Amino acid sequence: MKFQVKVWRQKNRQDAGRFETYTVEDVIPEMSFLEMLDLLNEQLLKRDESPIEFDSDCREGICGTCGLVVDGMAHGPKRACTTCELRMRNFSEDKTIVVEPFRAHGFPVIKDLVVDREAFDRIIAAGGYTSVNTGSAPEANALLIPKDIAEKAMDSAACIGCGACVAACPNASASLFVSAKITQFSLLPQGAAERKRRAVRMVEQMDREGFGNCSNHAECEAACPKSISIENIAVMRREYMKGALAGA
């Protein structure tokens, strides 16, 4: 197969950036989207052109490293799928594929398609944990957690921290990411002692990082490769209110 791709090129954070169009040949339908870009990069290198920088690692949809806006959609047109899991059989050769970085105030571009998502780490550092030092944990089965509660917590904990929710949101809000962590802990007995403080600190950190607020577009849920529900955001709002009212 042969594709036309229009790719965002940007030298560094300061550079204004621009689109460049390339042709990629010898693509096979089984290839992942990133393997197609690998192939293009090999072709560019051999022509003494600079390869397109993009982040990726596990290439099986779990590490959250990759993330491109493909044809205007974070992680591309397929639902519940990361960019690395997207296969070329989902694309038609007739149409130019447009590839951009995740664009958001909170995610400055480093180079080409690579963005800085360290803001997410700072949000987790603000409270996305239970304060239990190594060695002070009680016997695991001393804490009974009903199966349905554990499963719900797992639904939220499945977040891979890729940032597609931010890229998809018209407000560039990180609410889905933040709420998934807050919801996981609001369901579980672990870390209950710091529940209110956690919600307030994480939400405040999200604001400080320059992410926008949620206005219920639900684009985040549609873009989320792990299908995390916007119900989490409702939980986050309740948790934040409880915390704020309690003066946490």
Add this chain to the structure above:
Amino acid sequence: MSVKSPILDAKIPDGPVQQKWSDHKASIKLVNPANKRKYTVIVVGTGLAGGAAAATLGELGYNVLNFCIQDSPRRAHSVAAQGGINAAKNYQNDGDSVWRLFYDTVKGGDYRAREANVYRLAELSTNIIDQSVAAGVPFAREYGGTLANRSFGGAQVSRTFYARGQTGQQLLLGCYSALMRQVDAGRVKLFPRREMLDVVLAEGRARGIVCRNLVTGEIEKYAADAVCVATGGYSTVFFLSTNAVNCNATAAWRCYKKGALFANPCFTQIHPTCLPQAGEGQSKLTLMSESLRNDGRVWVPKTKGDKRPPQDIPEGERDYFLERKYPAFGNLAPRDISSRAAKEACDNGYGVGATGFSVYLDFAEAIGRLGESVIRERYGNLFAMYHEITDEDPYRMPMRIYPAPHYTMGGLWVDYNLMTTVPGLYALGEANFSDHGANRLGASALMQGLADGYFVLPATISDYLAEHRPDGMTTNHEAFTESVKAVDEQTKQLIGINGKKTVRDYHWELGRVMWEKVGMARDEAGLKEAISDIQALREDYWKNVKVGGSNEDLNKSLEFAGRLGDFLELGEVMAVDALDREESCGGHFRKEYQTADGEALRNDDKFCHVSAWKYTGDNKTPELHKEPLEFDDVKLTQRSYK
């Protein structure tokens, strides 16, 4: 009999195996709580071993500098582990115990692991589950709220804890959250997008690292009182493996080149349940959790080259070869045995799929017995992943699987305290060689990474630090200047070659040599060929590679180029080690040494030792040192899963 090398003192404590760890902890020197903050400890890597170690050292009060190549510590490759983590909790009341987990792990490793280390691992396994639950890891549960377990290869008890098919992710997020708590507390400083390119030695001790800032290209230096390397394994030496594309051996290899011995490099694990390769543009092979073998049945047609679709092949014309050959363990035979059996079936012409290099993993019987919803609950995400990649629905037709490089048991040699042969330099998790012998059992990697990180290293490091008080070492020391110069020169050299072939071209070629000749089945002739092939490839690489771009900003081609330079050396040492080890054990199968029915034939008289290789200079054969292995508690027998 092996003769012990004077430089390999494993420092195994005296006394009965059950008492060694507690006695050792009682005798370890401690650092006063008020003095801990005066010590700086570098931890390289943020996976289960590195992340847990950095978090725990921070909790203890040390000043920790934590480095990773990823943009966030949460992305370390531990995140991709699917199936589960073993622990001797005996919640199922099925006869499990610390002793049995110890025994299974020693046997699973084909008697090439250190007994004392494995016992400690089994002992700590229970604490890991407690710690992870306390961190909020949403493990699978029963209706009554207790923790659930599943079975895994190489064991006859159900002791594996899991969080759907994302156990590694959840455990990693557990220790990542503990780590970020320490970052918030100011006790751990994070350095993402940094690649360690050298360990700095002064007066014979590890005193810091030199790394490349992957965003700015700057070569940076950091001083410390001790350095811990937790940078994972080297499966990507095969190019195609189940590992993440950025996984590499560089940090460990640079330690080797500074004098740390590298142990058992030939012990690599080929995982039986991966997706078969589809084309040359492929960048990695995707693993399907081994837990699938709980309910999936592995088979090939009884007739060679049978091209009928699987559903048209009647029961009587299928060969469930694992069940046939290993009736006691069946589809749950250990990984090395299952992988070799699949390769043998394909090499003999019974393979299926377009290339003939895959076997079926069939869930029809389990779906019939348990219903589709139970299977969906157990493996839903794995089935979805398979469907997405192959465009085939595994609920309707069997999966096709083939073995792929997955884990490396070899690594930096460490003593019982996890210290390498370089004082003050520690290796944790997959980066060390210690606990899995010649073959790792499923659900044991997560256990070892977290045991090393949460419990072992934080306890043993104080013994060394108490003896080596902070002395005001800074990066102004000339050892740092020399190291920065060497790293900088190599980086510029790689860019400057500007040859004809890309890094990927070379990596692909190296991978082919490794897979064909240093892969699942090895022999003397093939290994000798591999050694000369790799030498030739390496020579050509340093003359003809094309890296492109500059060393002054983000340049992934340059990152890969440095890593491949190291793989071109490591690959040769793997072949040298495989050639030297004239026996078959675990994942190391030498065709010359097998039983009449094709099973691995160990030679305990000559090879019951750890082979640790010492760097002697570029393009020189490394020097072999042996640590004899003594088995006081587990009787050496031929492994049988029949």
